[in-house]
Amino acid sequence: MSSEKTVRDLDTRGSGGQAGAEAAAGRADAGDVGYSKDLKSRHINMIAIGGAIGTGLFLGAGGRLVSAGPALAVAYAVCGLFAFLVVRALGELVLHRPSSGSFVSYAREFLGEKGAYTAGWMYFVNWSTTGIADITAVALYVHYWGMFTSVPQWLLALIALAVVLSINLISVRIFGEMEFWFAIIKIAALVVFLCIGVFLLVTQHPVGGRTPGFDVITSHGGIFPQGLLPVVVVLQGVIFAYSAVELIGVTAGETAEPHKIVPRAVNSIMWRVMVFYVGSVVLLALLVPYTGFSDSQSPFVTVLSKIGVPAAGGVMNLVVLTAAMSSLNSGLYSTGRILRSMAMAGSAPRFTGRMNRHQVPYGGILLTASVCVLGVGLNYVVPGEAFEIVLNIASLGVLTAWGMIMICHLVFVRRAKQGRVQRPAYRLPGSPVVEIVTLAFLAGVLVLMWFDKPVGRNTILIVPVIALALVAGWFRVRGRVGSPAGGDGRG
Numbered sequence: 328m329s330s331e332k333t334v335r336d337l338d339t340r341g342s343g344g345q346a347g348a349e350a351a352a353g354r355a356d357a358g359d360v361g362y363s364k365d366l367k368s369r370h371i372n373m374i375a376i377g378g379a380i381g382t383g384l385f386l387g388a389g390g391r392l393v394s395a396g397p398a399l400a401v402a403y404a405v406c407g408l409f410a411f412l413v414v415r416a417l418g419e420l421v422l423h424r425p426s427s428g429s430f431v432s433y434a435r436e437f438l439g440e441k442g443a444y445t446a447g448w449m450y451f452v453n454w455s456t457t458g459i460a461d462i463t464a465v466a467l468y469v470h471y472w473g474m475f476t477s478v479p480q481w482l483l484a485l486i487a488l489a490v491v492l493s494i495n496l497i498s499v500r501i502f503g504e505m506e507f508w509f510a511i512i513k514i515a516a517l518v519v520f521l522c523i524g525v526f527l528l529v530t531q532h533p534v535g536g537r538t539p540g541f542d543v544i545t546s547h548g549g550i551f552p553q554g555l556l557p558v559v560v561v562l563q564g565v566i567f568a569y570s571a572v573e574l575i576g577v578t579a580g581e582t583a584e585p586h587k588i589v590p591r592a593v594n595s596i597m598w599r600v601m602v603f604y605v606g607s608v609v610l611l612a613l614l615v616p617y618t619g620f621s622d623s624q625s626p627f628v629t630v631l632s633k634i635g636v637p638a639a640g641g642v643m644n645l646v647v648l649t650a651a652m653s654s655l656n657s658g659l660y661s662t663g664r665i666l667r668s669m670a671m672a673g674s675a676p677r678f679t680g681r682m683n684r685h686q687v688p689y690g691g692i693l694l695t696a697s698v699c700v701l702g703v704g705l706n707y708v709v710p711g712e713a714f715e716i717v718l719n720i721a722s723l724g725v726l727t728a729w730g731m732i733m734i735c736h737l738v739f740v741r742r743a744k745q746g747r748v749q750r751p752a753y754r755l756p757g758s759p760v761v762e763i764v765t766l767a768f769l770a771g772v773l774v775l776m777w778f779d780k781p782v783g784r785n786t787i788l789i790v791p792v793i794a795l796a797l798v799a800g801w802f803r804v805r806g807r808v809g810s811p812a813g814g815d816g817r818g
Contacts, residue, residue: 362427362499362686364583368591370503371582375414375575375592377510377653380517383568384604385647386464388611389629390622395561396552397544397612400605402565407600410569412765413729415755416736417576418593422751423739425589427580428668429661430573430732437738438731440674440808444801446731447669452793453724454658455695457570459702460721461655462487467623468648472641485703491652492696495659498685499581502660509653516646517603520627524610527634535633539614547616556778563722563776563783568604570725571654572596573732577661590753655699659692666691673807720786722776723793726769733762733769 366374391399417430426432431450435443466483469475475483494505531538544550551558575592579585611626615633620626625647632640663679667688670680679691740758743750755761776783 362581364581365498365500366503366578366582368582368584368588370507371575371578371588372592372595373507373510373514374503374578374657375572375596377506377513380510380513380603380650383565383570384607385625385627385650386467387564387568388608389620389624389626391561391564392608392611392617392620392626393622394553395558396548396617397550397609398555398558399561399565400608400612401550402558402562403568403604403608404601406562406565406569407597407604409729409765409768410566410572410600411597412755412761413732414572414575414593414596416762417573417732418589419751419754420732420736420739421576421579421589422586422753423748425579425582425585426668427577427664429576429580429665430728430735431665431668433735433739434731435668435672437735437742440672441801442731442734443669443672444674444804444808445797446728447665447674448797448800449724449727449793450665451662451695451724453570453721453728454662455698456702456721456724457567458488458655458658458695458699461651461658462699462702464651465648465655468625468644468651471624471628471644481703485700487652487655488696488699488703491655492659492692495656495663495692496683496685496687496689498687499660502656505656506653509649509656512646513650513653514603516627516643517607520631520643521602521606521610523634524614524630527614528610532634534614534630535619537616541613543613543616547618552617560775560779560783563772563779566725566772567722569600570721571657573728574657574661576732577664580664586751659695662695663688663690663692666694674804720789723773723786723790726773730766730769733765737762 388399391402395402420430420433424433424436428435431443431447434446462484463480465487466480469478469483470480495502526532527534528539531540533539537543575589579589582588607627611620611630614630615626619633620629625644627643627647628640631643666675666679667682667690669675670677670690675691676694679688679694681688681690683689736755737759739748740750740762742748773787777787778784
């Protein structure tokens, strides 16, 4: 079925009720059939912000503070703005047609099967490598406690993967509940840290023997202690910190009222990101010199351990461990849905389209988990570099996903001007300038990775390999693309 006919079908669905809407969505993406609608408003709202609060902030910020200094807050603010623009564009597409296939489904509608194929597999690369980063982070966090230092990092990573995989396969309701409480814990921890940080600043309570305040910054080279270039280069890592904001598009396919829930969730992202990300980094820089942080320890743990309460560091370490588990949980969830959408269109292995009796697409989830097992091996071979290696590869997937969302939105707006589709009242302002500027920013981030030696440069050198793999894969599946597996996808 052509994307034009799909659009006409959707435009004529009118007000025929829930069944009519679902039927129209089903014609647009066969992968949307069979899901429950068990995610509630509170789940979506917390997933929207909670999914982005993970290892990129709780662990990645430490090493990036060392590289960029206090100016890291500027990098978080800039990337946060573009992250909001991307998710705002995605929100408009969701209101056009909610789909568990999210931007992969929209790529199929507006760019064709090649676009959906590229978007889907790059998103798989993103989350499968992010999963490796997450289990690596879990292992590093657990090593914080002395009783676990003798346990191999790879074994801790394997245990983390097994636990989260088991949780994810039960049902979407359980996933929603787990993510809701994971997000509550993460947000509560950040609020507590912000309160403690402000208290330390106001009372001038020593942190590690030094009085906190602007003197901590000015006496260590100022806001740009390493110059401007490291701040610019670090943008490619900061992008990774926001990589889960697009998860809201996937969850919209499993909620009963996406048209009411999604706009509220999207609108809350901007100010929450600025408070939690930018606010946290500013406080970290005011409390401890940027040279006092490390890429192997959460910066929050570093600060709390320096105020003379060892238990505080242990508590925060438990919180950031939860954040890593949450990110891994989200990755398995999203790739399971994305791969099912692709499998039903013929561009992914058929088994990834299978669902269990709990309406969970277990095939795609298991495929992602199998790649994460390779991460266990990476933790065995290079435990000290595993996190940075996979983080940069995951960034390629994030850039592709965000770029696809903006390109799809550009085509969507163009068709709306032609009268072929109707834009919802909730819109991305400033189109098409905003999409073009965002795409230019994403391209610039890709270029900057070349200057991040050696990991970033090595990542760019992998791009031709990934491109060749995608081309070879397309020639392998193109014969069956457009010929869905049939049935309801149940195993």
